[in-house]
Amino acid sequence: MSKRSKEKDLKGVIPGITRILRKFSPYIRKERLLIIGSFFALLLETGLRLLEPWPLKYVFDYILIPAHNNTANTANHFGLSPIALLTLSAISIVVITGVGSMAAYLSTYGMSLAVIRVLSEVRGNLFNHLQSLSLSFHQKSKSGDLITRVTSDIEKMRTVTVKTALPLITNVLSLLGMLVIMFFLNWELALVAMTIFPILTLLTKNMISRIRKFAKQHRDSEGVLAATTGETIGAIKVVQVLSLQEMLHGIFSQQNQKSLDEAIESLRLSAALERIVQILMAIIIAIVLWRGSHVVLHKELSPGELLVFMTYLRNAFEPMRKLSNQVGQIAKATASGERVVELLDYEPNVRDNPSAKKAHPFFGTVRFENVSFGYDTGTEILQDVSFVVQPGQQVAVVGPSGSGKSTLLSLILRLYDPEAGRILIDGQDIREYTIDSLRQQISVVLQDSVLFAASVKENIAHGRLGATEKEVEKAARLANAHDFIMKLPQGYDTILSERGGTLSGGQRQRVAIARAAIRQAPIIILDEPTTGLDNASERTVNAALAKLTEGRTTFVISHDLRAVENADIILYIEGERVLEQGTHRELMRLGSRYATLYRMQTIITKGDTYALEA
Numbered sequence: 001m002s003k004r005s006k007e008k009d010l011k012g013v014i015p016g017i018t019r020i021l022r023k024f025s026p027y028i029r030k031e032r033l034l035i036i037g038s039f040f041a042l043l044l045e046t047g048l049r050l051l052e053p054w055p056l057k058y059v060f061d062y063i064l065i066p067a068h069n070n071t072a073n074t075a076n077h078f079g080l081s082p083i084a085l086l087t088l089s090a091i092s093i094v095v096i097t098g099v100g101s102m103a104a105y106l107s108t109y110g111m112s113l114a115v116i117r118v119l120s121e122v123r124g125n126l127f128n129h130l131q132s133l134s135l136s137f138h139q140k141s142k143s144g145d146l147i148t149r150v151t152s153d154i155e156k157m158r159t160v161t162v163k164t165a166l167p168l169i170t171n172v173l174s175l176l177g178m179l180v181i182m183f184f185l186n187w188e189l190a191l192v193a194m195t196i197f198p199i200l201t202l203l204t205k206n207m208i209s210r211i212r213k214f215a216k217q218h219r220d221s222e223g224v225l226a227a228t229t230g231e232t233i234g235a236i237k238v239v240q241v242l243s244l245q246e247m248l249h250g251i252f253s254q255q256n257q258k259s260l261d262e263a264i265e266s267l268r269l270s271a272a273l274e275r276i277v278q279i280l281m282a283i284i285i286a287i288v289l290w291r292g293s294h295v296v297l298h299k300e301l302s303p304g305e306l307l308v309f310m311t312y313l314r315n316a317f318e319p320m321r322k323l324s325n326q327v328g329q330i331a332k333a334t335a336s337g338e339r340v341v342e343l344l345d346y347e348p349n350v351r352d353n354p355s356a357k358k359a360h361p362f363f364g365t366v367r368f369e370n371v372s373f374g375y376d377t378g379t380e381i382l383q384d385v386s387f388v389v390q391p392g393q394q395v396a397v398v399g400p401s402g403s404g405k406s407t408l409l410s411l412i413l414r415l416y417d418p419e420a421g422r423i424l425i426d427g428q429d430i431r432e433y434t435i436d437s438l439r440q441q442i443s444v445v446l447q448d449s450v451l452f453a454a455s456v457k458e459n460i461a462h463g464r465l466g467a468t469e470k471e472v473e474k475a476a477r478l479a480n481a482h483d484f485i486m487k488l489p490q491g492y493d494t495i496l497s498e499r500g501g502t503l504s505g506g507q508r509q510r511v512a513i514a515r516a517a518i519r520q521a522p523i524i525i526l527d528e529p530t531t532g533l534d535n536a537s538e539r540t541v542n543a544a545l546a547k548l549t550e551g552r553t554t555f556v557i558s559h560d561l562r563a564v565e566n567a568d569i570i571l572y573i574e575g576e577r578v579l580e581q582g583t584h585r586e587l588m589r590l591g592s593r594y595a596t597l598y599r600m601q602t603i604i605t606k607g608d609t610y611a612l613e614a
């Protein structure tokens with residue numbers, strides 16, 4: 001096959017492979033000794049494979065045919081008697097195959113080992129990279145699709161590289177070797193044999209690119225399926241409560257059918273391609289046999305040499321037949337590889353500045369200077385927000401739903417960066433601190449705290465790496481969680497279910513408070529931590545929160561204005577701006593939005609109380 005036509009066949013695959021290799025080169029470099037060693041073994045294997053039919057030639061040309069024609073003479077060939085030559089040929093068959101197999105074993109084992117090592121390192125880094133990608137990326141991505149990239153896309157690359165790409169390299173090398181020898185034996189016959197390559201290229205070009213297209217679509221559909229499954233299982237409670245099963249089953253079935261159709265189409269094309277190659281090869285073998293016999297009759301080639309020629313052609317048949325399938329497989333794995341590279345290439349929007357330094361232990365002064373932010377360009381959520389909080393002050397962030405309260409606090413954590421203005425902690429722009437050292441000094445308790453499927457002890461210790469058992473217990477006591485934890489079947493060693501689903505809402509919040517407490521962070525963010533709890537749980541959680549926040553700069557989001565009226569500063573947000581700020585007394589005296597909302601809430605609550613009493 002000419003280099004150019006081969007390149008055309010692989011159009012799209014070659015740039016993909018180049019991109020993947022370039023991206024993986026640091027990992028590949030680490031395994032270079034193993035790869036080079038295995039490559040030499042592979043060359044040896046290929047060379048020996050080429051030698052395989054030659055003993056037959058000598059037996060035919062120098063022993064069998066002369067004997068058959070009664071022209072056998074006792075003349076020595078290569079200084080050997082016919083019987084010695086026969087014995088040597090027989091032995092060499094075993095030696096060539098034996099050494100070739102050993103070389104094949106070494107090359108396969110070495111290369112596979114290198115591939116597995118490279119890909120498992122890539123997978124580890126991909127997982128790390130995923131964790132470091134900004135929240136905005138994860139909110140836009142489908143988690144199932146990301147999971148497919150880390151798991152089955154990498155697995156696809158591994159199996160195809162080991163089981164298909166490496167044998168393909170051996171096949172291509174031996175095909176090239178066979179061609180050289182065939183030209184050397186008889187260039188005219190070699191040319192006839194070679195006509196198969198351009199014909200094959202023309203016939204298969206279109207099919208290969210269609211296989212690639214369907215394979216890529218199939219991989220993407222699998223990602224969508226995984227995403228739907230993940231989303232459904234993740235929200236199973238909502239699904240069951242709202243009886244969404246049938247609707248989701250409909251969506252899933254459609255996606256499943258699409259994935260099936262694409263898989264079948266790509267399989268059908270691969271199978272058709274294989275058969276086309278098979279028929280073409282039979283035609284070429286027939287032509288070469290026909291033409292070759294004439295050449296032998298004209299004494300331009302010995303019968304043994306024609307035998308070698310035909311054996312090469314037959315041997316070439318198997319790799320050639322497989323070639324199309326292998327190229328199809330490689331095209332599929334390249335699609336997987338490109339999905340992995342695409343993800344690795346994705347840069348987090350929020351990352352450490354080159355000049356960023358590890359933060360010193362914070363005192364806890366927080367200053368917003370003309371901060372503006374929007375999730376999508378053009379739609380501002382916060383505009384020109386400015387305020388200052390002194391160490392140890394309690395700040396309440398209030399305002400209508402969707403006004404940007406959670407967004408404001410997520411900026412302090414650098415989950416997003418402001419579009420304009422800056423946020424300072426202890427007088428320094430937070431972008432000048434490394435993200436890790438900034439977040440380590442901020443504790444967060446959210447409305448619905450997520451716990452991991454690990455022991456209670458581990459869940460609390462997640463708050464600070466290297467926390468001791470004593471510290472875990474101290475934090476749990478502070479969070480009013482120790483008593484209920486001791487009543488769990490294995491106490492602190494009780495393994496929680498996924499997302500802490502086996503605990504009640506109040507218990508989950510108290511474990512989350514313990515996790516926040518163990519951090520001993522100077523800044524605390526509470527995003528409606530008591531919403532959804534009954535009165536008794538709310539009281540216990542509030543008592544725990546009071547201990548957690550004592551003496552620390554605290555931001556608390558609350559819809560219940562009476563719960564935060566003692567805050568040192570109240571920020572009232574509405575219409576993208578902090579409309580009012582001050583103490584409860586100051587804002588009530590102002591008699592504007594906050595005061596109206598506060599009065600409304602008080603009246604409503606009183607109304608509820610009267611209703612209950614009646």
Ligand SMILES: Nc1ncnc2c1ncn2[C@@H]1O[C@H](COP(=O)(O)OP(=O)(O)OP(=O)(O)O)[C@@H](O)[C@H]1O
Binds near residue numbers: 400402
């Ligand atoms: N990841 C996101 N991408 C795009 N828009 C978002 C995202 N998160 C929030 N928003 C939008 O930003 C606005 C502010 O949301 P935010 O959650 O900060 O409000 P909030 O005041 O905390 O609301 P609530 O009181 O209901 O919790 C809303 O209009 C919301 O739809």
